[in-house]
Amino acid sequence: MTDSAGTSDTGFLNGQMLIAMPGMSDPRFIRTVIYICAHSEEGAMGLIVNKCADELVWEDLFKKLQIPIGSVNAPR
Secondary structure (H helix, E strand, C coil), rough: CCCCCCCCCCCCCCCCCEEECCEEEEECCCCEEEEEEEEEECCEEEECCCCCCCCCHHHHHHHHHHCCCCCCCCCC
16 A cells, blocks of 8 residues: 555555656756666665666676576567
């Protein structure tokens, strides 16, 4: 169950979108929209959905996330 702010009963933000405030000074997050894939006491993982990732190598990402690369998950 989530409250009106989008947090779950546990206070985590799984499945939510974060939008950077205009005054955000960290250059990694300026004008950024992030989808929160996982959020727990152990940490968080999100994907920036409104910017290109020119340096992203899908095979490296899959390995880091421990996702097997097969015909279904083959990087495109």
